[in-house]
Amino acid sequence: MKDNISKSIRSNFQVSYQYDVFFTKHLFSFDNLILKEFFHSQTEYQFNKKVLVVIDQGFLNHQPNLIESIHQYFASKIEAVQLVEEFIVLPGGEVSKNQIEDWEMVVSAINKYGIDRHSYIMVIGGGAILDMVGYAASVSHRGIRLIRIPTTVLSQNDSGVGVKNSINYYGKKNFLGTFAPPVAVFNDSSFLVSLEDRDWRSGMAEAIKVSLIKDKDFFNWIELNVSKLTKRELDAMEYLVFECARLHMDHIKNGDPFEFGSSRPLDFGHWFAHKLEYVSNFSIRHGEAVAIGMALDSIYSFLSGNLKEPELNRILKLLKGLGFTLNHPMLQLNGKTQLAIALQEFQEHLGGKLTLLMLDGIGIPKEIYTIDHSLLETAFEQLVRHN
Amino acid sequence: MKDNISKSIRSNFQVSYQYDVFFTKHLFSFDNLILKEFFHSQTEYQFNKKVLVVIDQGFLNHQPNLIESIHQYFASKIEAVQLVEEFIVLPGGEVSKNQIEDWEMVVSAINKYGIDRHSYIMVIGGGAILDMVGYAASVSHRGIRLIRIPTTVLSQNDSGVGVKNSINYYGKKNFLGTFAPPVAVFNDSSFLVSLEDRDWRSGMAEAIKVSLIKDKDFFNWIELNVSKLTKRELDAMEYLVFECARLHMDHIKNGDPFEFGSSRPLDFGHWFAHKLEYVSNFSIRHGEAVAIGMALDSIYSFLSGNLKEPELNRILKLLKGLGFTLNHPMLQLNGKTQLAIALQEFQEHLGGKLTLLMLDGIGIPKEIYTIDHSLLETAFEQLVRHN
Ligand SMILES: NC(=O)c1ccc[n+]([C@@H]2O[C@H](COP(=O)([O-])OP(=O)(O)OC[C@H]3O[C@@H](n4cnc5c(N)ncnc54)[C@H](O)[C@@H]3O)[C@@H](O)[C@H]2O)c1
Ligand SMILES: NC(=O)c1ccc[n+]([C@@H]2O[C@H](COP(=O)([O-])OP(=O)(O)OC[C@H]3O[C@@H](n4cnc5c(N)ncnc54)[C@H](O)[C@@H]3O)[C@@H](O)[C@H]2O)c1
Ligand SMILES: [Zn+2]
Ligand SMILES: [Zn+2]
Numbered sequence: 001m002k003d004n005i006s007k008s009i010r011s012n013f014q015v016s017y018q019y020d021v022f023f024t025k026h027l028f029s030f031d032n033l034i035l036k037e038f039f040h041s042q043t044e045y046q047f048n049k050k051v052l053v054v055i056d057q058g059f060l061n062h063q064p065n066l067i068e069s070i071h072q073y074f075a076s077k078i079e080a081v082q083l084v085e086e087f088i089v090l091p092g093g094e095v096s097k098n099q100i101e102d103w104e105m106v107v108s109a110i111n112k113y114g115i116d117r118h119s120y121i122m123v124i125g126g127g128a129i130l131d132m133v134g135y136a137a138s139v140s141h142r143g144i145r146l147i148r149i150p151t152t153v154l155s156q157n158d159s160g161v162g163v164k165n166s167i168n169y170y171g172k173k174n175f176l177g178t179f180a181p182p183v184a185v186f187n188d189s190s191f192l193v194s195l196e197d198r199d200w201r202s203g204m205a206e207a208i209k210v211s212l213i214k215d216k217d218f219f220n221w222i223e224l225n226v227s228k229l230t231k232r233e234l235d236a237m238e239y240l241v242f243e244c245a246r247l248h249m250d251h252i253k254n255g256d257p258f259e260f261g262s263s264r265p266l267d268f269g270h271w272f273a274h275k276l277e278y279v280s281n282f283s284i285r286h287g288e289a290v291a292i293g294m295a296l297d298s299i300y301s302f303l304s305g306n307l308k309e310p311e312l313n314r315i316l317k318l319l320k321g322l323g324f325t326l327n328h329p330m331l332q333l334n335g336k337t338q339l340a341i342a343l344q345e346f347q348e349h350l351g352g353k354l355t356l357l358m359l360d361g362i363g364i365p366k367e368i369y370t371i372d373h374s375l376l377e378t379a380f381e382q383l384v385r386h387n
Numbered sequence: 388m389k390d391n392i393s394k395s396i397r398s399n400f401q402v403s404y405q406y407d408v409f410f411t412k413h414l415f416s417f418d419n420l421i422l423k424e425f426f427h428s429q430t431e432y433q434f435n436k437k438v439l440v441v442i443d444q445g446f447l448n449h450q451p452n453l454i455e456s457i458h459q460y461f462a463s464k465i466e467a468v469q470l471v472e473e474f475i476v477l478p479g480g481e482v483s484k485n486q487i488e489d490w491e492m493v494v495s496a497i498n499k500y501g502i503d504r505h506s507y508i509m510v511i512g513g514g515a516i517l518d519m520v521g522y523a524a525s526v527s528h529r530g531i532r533l534i535r536i537p538t539t540v541l542s543q544n545d546s547g548v549g550v551k552n553s554i555n556y557y558g559k560k561n562f563l564g565t566f567a568p569p570v571a572v573f574n575d576s577s578f579l580v581s582l583e584d585r586d587w588r589s590g591m592a593e594a595i596k597v598s599l600i601k602d603k604d605f606f607n608w609i610e611l612n613v614s615k616l617t618k619r620e621l622d623a624m625e626y627l628v629f630e631c632a633r634l635h636m637d638h639i640k641n642g643d644p645f646e647f648g649s650s651r652p653l654d655f656g657h658w659f660a661h662k663l664e665y666v667s668n669f670s671i672r673h674g675e676a677v678a679i680g681m682a683l684d685s686i687y688s689f690l691s692g693n694l695k696e697p698e699l700n701r702i703l704k705l706l707k708g709l710g711f712t713l714n715h716p717m718l719q720l721n722g723k724t725q726l727a728i729a730l731q732e733f734q735e736h737l738g739g740k741l742t743l744l745m746l747d748g749i750g751i752p753k754e755i756y757t758i759d760h761s762l763l764e765t766a767f768e769q770l771v772r773h774n
Contacts, residue, residue, distance in 0.1 A: 142551065275417045
């Protein structure tokens with residue numbers, strides 16, 4: 001080769017992913033065949049596949065017979081795979097993403113039990129433990145098959161049906177992680193009955209979000225069903241979870257699943273929410289923060305002449321009707337400073353170029369690229385006067 | 388939802404990857420514009436992109452001006468990105484994949500310098516450090532852009548142009564890792580001149596492998612150029628690296644890039660090689676082990692009536708001509724036991740069903756699903772009598 005005369009070879013290829021999200025009830029009861037059918041639909045029978053189960057302690061506390069039922073279900077119904085006798089039980093909630101020891105425990109169980117790329121990890125719990133175990137599975141042997149069984153509203157309608165996994169590191173949320181789709185997700189609505197009210201409510205914020213930017217009919221439906229939802233009627237929640245999951249999955253599929261680009265169109269109401277979660281040291285739940293963030297952005301959308309006042313009022317009324325607090329005490333402290341910082345951090349996060357999602361109407365999103373700071377402060381003042 | 392009446396939603400989507408592998412000389416010299424052009428071809432100028440550089444100490448030892456040249460090159464030619472002042476220099480070789488501290492150092496630099504998903508990590512070195520840094524990059528912020536600058540024959544013609552990253556964990560080779568393509572690879576042939584003879588030679592094993600299973604013309608070419616290659620003529624090595632990389636990339640692109648299936652058709656000669664590397668505690672280089680593995684599988688292919696004797700002899704002669712030792716002292720110890728164990732482990736690794744690649748001729752691969760153990764022992768006996 002002559003100096004500086006260069007050649008090149010291009011590599012370009014596509015990788016296909018496919019997985020099903022099942023909506024069911026009493027997943028491990030004897031007459032529910034959905035899990036059995038899933039395993040039997042998986043090909044390559046000759047392989048010695050194993051299943052390692054990881055369970056969220058906070059969920060298990062409400063399900064004294066869970067471990068027993070799973071053992072019985074597998075013993076009586078599933079020949080295609082071999083259940084690892086010992087289950088891994090770990091505390092749920094954000095702590096599982098903060099403690100590297102918990103992640104390490106999953107990786108070490110993968111090693112100990114010889115779980116390979118043809119085997120499965122089945123994780124049962126809230127969004128936090130799903131994220132952590134998903135991350136462990138996706139990097140062990142460069143990727144073990146992951147089955148998610150989400151047990152919170154948020155994880156059934158949003159985080160658990162998507163493609164992201166992560167843990168927190170250096171005190172930074174989701175610092176380490178992967179884009180790695182599961183092989184299947186099983187949403188069992190009966191698992192939701194033991195949730196604390198806050199978690200039941202909090203998960204509904206994502207449904208409102210997705211309805212506001214994608215589906216007015218769904219917004220109308222939520223509005224009509226506020227009282228059923230607050231009274232914790234399971235039928236209503238099942239519909240909400242299904243619709244929200246469907247819209248969310250639709251978005252992933254037709255968008256940029258692994259987020260190579262820079263737009264984040266599903267993140268309506270999230271830029272300020274992230275900041276709120278942080279400054280409250282995560283004492284404000286994700287959905288609670290998102291509710292506040294959506295209220296703020298809706299008010300701004302109205303003030304900037306896009307969203308109409310009656311629609312703004314419907315949005316605020318729905319959020320309050322479901323029990324969300326919009327004028328959180330946190331906002332009274334040094335809210336405006338936090339607001340400015342949040343905006344700047346979000347801009348940096350996007351790599352310098354601001355893109356925010358606002359509303360032109362219910363179900364009609366609008367991207368904006370500059371923000372009127374004084375108008376934003378006005379929106380903030382109106383927000384804290386609420387409730 | 389009625390009990391046990393289940394619904395489901397299917398998610399299926401494709402993710403597209405594209406990257407170029409450039410073949411050049413004197414990458415950081417002032418009149419070489421290839422790196423400049425790469426950065427300027429990257430879109431999204433408005434973003435504050437950074438480049439964090441990680442260098443293999445073992446390579447840097449031979450390149451006293453490297454750091455200075457890179458600084459000057461970026462300062463004078465590249466406005467689109469901002470070079471992080473401090474370079475990370477780490478020991479090269481397998482140790483970099485064994486010590487979690489080295490991986491941690493890269494991740495912590497990503498944190499410290501605020502390297503985000505729009506920024507780059509540029510790693511310069513052998514296959515080991517490329518694997519380790521690639522793994523750190525691929526999980527930080529769920530994936531930072533990776534530029535690989537491989538400096539060994541093996542990494543320029545095989546490992547560095549592919550899609551795999553990893554570190555060793557629990558003493559197990561590549562236990563943690565990801566499939567994550569780079570955004571670009573720059574192969575600079577002038578970087579190869581300082582290699583130890585063993586590393587120069589060892590990398591050629593992958594070229595022979597790929598010629599044996601994919602391209603007889605390439606095999607013929609290597610045969611004709613044995614003397615140039617052993618005399619370390621750079622022109623000949625450039626051709627070998629280019630052809631090997633091309634065939635390797637072709638295979639990835641048209642195959643199963645992220646290895647979701649179970650066949651591993653590029654792994655000719657590798658099943659026994661992996662065992663040899665292990666039992667020698669990696670004192671046998673990968674390529675050296677692969678040469679032995681290919682010799683064994685070629686002899687077996689002949690004994691089982693597939694490969695013709697003259698072709699077998701050409702293969703063995705080529706391997707020896709390039710300086711590979713086929714009757715390594717390691718084989719004398721308890722070779723046959725290791726052979727049996729290796730075969731069993733490989734079968735387990737595949738999930739129970741054995742698939743081995745053998746040869747029907749030079750350039751003509753043949754998959755087999757059972758092996759004749761006594762014939763394999765005979766092949767082994769013939770192997771250890773060689774040289
Ligand atoms: N991966 C993604 O795309 C994505 C998206 C949004 C949020 N998230 C993550 O999800 C996490 C939040 O998840 P979450 O809202 O599901 O909460 P969580 O996982 O933090 O769980 C909250 C609490 O509920 C308990 N719990 C779980 N299921 C229960 C049940 N059925 N009954 C009673 N208690 C139960 C848990 O033990 C925990 O104490 C955050 O870490 C967030 O970053 C991830
Ligand atoms: N990712 C993949 O697909 C893949 C495929 C095959 C092998 N690998 C991995 O590659 C690694 C082996 O890589 P390798 O063979 O490149 O060796 P290496 O990275 O282990 O380097 C060998 C030695 O050469 C030194 N060195 C590097 N460049 C030099 C130069 N130009 N001049 C002088 N010394 C130099 C290094 O410091 C090191 O001491 C293994 O860890 C193996 O697992 C990865
Ligand atoms: Zn959210
Ligand atoms: Zn190899």
